[in-house]
Amino acid sequence: MGLLVDGQWQDKWYDTSASGGRFERSESQFRDFVTVDGAPVSGRTRGFKAEPGRYHLYVSLACPWAHRTLILRTLKKLEGIISISIVDHFMGKDGWTFVERDGSTGDTLYGSRFLHQIYTKADPNYSGRVTVPILWDKHQKTIVSNESSEIIRMLNKAFDAWGDDTADFYPDRLAADIDAWNDRVYGSINNGVYRCGFATTQEAYEEAFDDLFGALDAVEEQLSKNRYLTGNTLTEADWRLFTTLVRFDPVYFGHFKSNLRRIADYPNLWNYTCDLYQVPGVAETVDLHHIKHHYYASHETINPTRIVPRGPQIDYARPSDRNRFDSASGGQIVYQ
Numbered sequence: 001m002g003l004l005v006d007g008q009w010q011d012k013w014y015d016t017s018a019s020g021g022r023f024e025r026s027e028s029q030f031r032d033f034v035t036v037d038g039a040p041v042s043g044r045t046r047g048f049k050a051e052p053g054r055y056h057l058y059v060s061l062a063c064p065w066a067h068r069t070l071i072l073r074t075l076k077k078l079e080g081i082i083s084i085s086i087v088d089h090f091m092g093k094d095g096w097t098f099v100e101r102d103g104s105t106g107d108t109l110y111g112s113r114f115l116h117q118i119y120t121k122a123d124p125n126y127s128g129r130v131t132v133p134i135l136w137d138k139h140q141k142t143i144v145s146n147e148s149s150e151i152i153r154m155l156n157k158a159f160d161a162w163g164d165d166t167a168d169f170y171p172d173r174l175a176a177d178i179d180a181w182n183d184r185v186y187g188s189i190n191n192g193v194y195r196c197g198f199a200t201t202q203e204a205y206e207e208a209f210d211d212l213f214g215a216l217d218a219v220e221e222q223l224s225k226n227r228y229l230t231g232n233t234l235t236e237a238d239w240r241l242f243t244t245l246v247r248f249d250p251v252y253f254g255h256f257k258s259n260l261r262r263i264a265d266y267p268n269l270w271n272y273t274c275d276l277y278q279v280p281g282v283a284e285t286v287d288l289h290h291i292k293h294h295y296y297a298s299h300e301t302i303n304p305t306r307i308v309p310r311g312p313q314i315d316y317a318r319p320s321d322r323n324r325f326d327s328a329s330g331g332q333i334v335y336q
């Protein structure tokens with residue numbers, strides 16, 4: 001674990017001393033957009049045109065933020081349009097590294113050893129964390145974006161000339177609702193599990209823990225009445241939640257001490273997780289070996305022995321009860 005300072009790699013764990021033991025995620029720094037016509041979006045100066053074969057995703061199969069981009073790439077049928085490199089699951093003193101094992105591909109573009117070399121290729125003086133995912137432009141040899149929430153918006157719309165233009169995970173009519181769920185889910189759940197796990201004071205941990213389970217209760221309630229977060233349409237908000245839920249029982253419950261309840265203890269959240277897992281193509285994006293080995297082995301301050309637990313036994317492919325919601329009924333429960 002480390003970061004770049006003026007283009008130089010430094011091995012450093014997160015510093016929570018200035019925030020009362022609270023983990024605060026830093027803002028992503030590359031925030032440009034691929035657009036259909038290549039014009040920069042408002043407020044930005046760099047423009048990137050959507051073209052097949054031009055862009056590349058650097059991802060970790062362990063990372064929930066990168067996982068979102070893999071799911072959108074699959075569901076929008078962009079596998080042949082946007083290539084990928086998968087980093088190793090272990091993140092040690094060199095940060096994310098490229099090793100070919102357990103399904104990791106190495107850096108298929110440049111053969112680099114470390115992900116930080118991709119950041120310094122884009123900006124030799126970069127200062128900041130070296131995170132996945134990265135959307136890379138092979139033409140200009142630069143990072144377009146390292147912010148997953150914005151990368152998935154690009155994958156959803158900009159490549160429709162080649163991908164599946166019938167699938168829209170951010171429809172205009174639901175945008176406000178999706179944004180509202182994203183806000184709640186990001187702070188309390190997606191980042192909430194990290195706020196529990198990386199807290200370094202009891203107070204910071206308990207604050208994050210209460211917030212996390214309060215939000216999970218609210219989502220459970222919503223999912224008792226609707227198949228998906230915003231009703232009967234599967235949207236980006238669901239995929240953003242899913243990548244945390246699928247890691248919850250195998251990792252966050254134990255490793256991050258997020259252990260008031262398992263997802264399997266919430267009838268609606270559990271069936272919803274299985275339902276989303278069973279959407280064609282999604283199961284292939286879930287790699288529990290990478291997920292468990294990454295967290296348990298990489299976070300030495302939390303798990304100094306680096307032992308990866310064998311359990312729990314978990315079956316996301318089991319039948320779910322979510323088809324009790326009939327799409328024609330406006331999200332009301334229809335018992336069969």
Ligand SMILES: N[C@@H](CCC(=O)N[C@@H](CS)C(=O)NCC(=O)O)C(=O)O
Nearest residue numbers: 063064065129130131132146147148
């Ligand atoms: N806001 C970023 C967060 C990405 C992120 O934090 N990724 C983690 C992996 S799960 C990472 O690469 N961490 C390395 C580090 O913080 O040094 C996004 O959503 O894209």
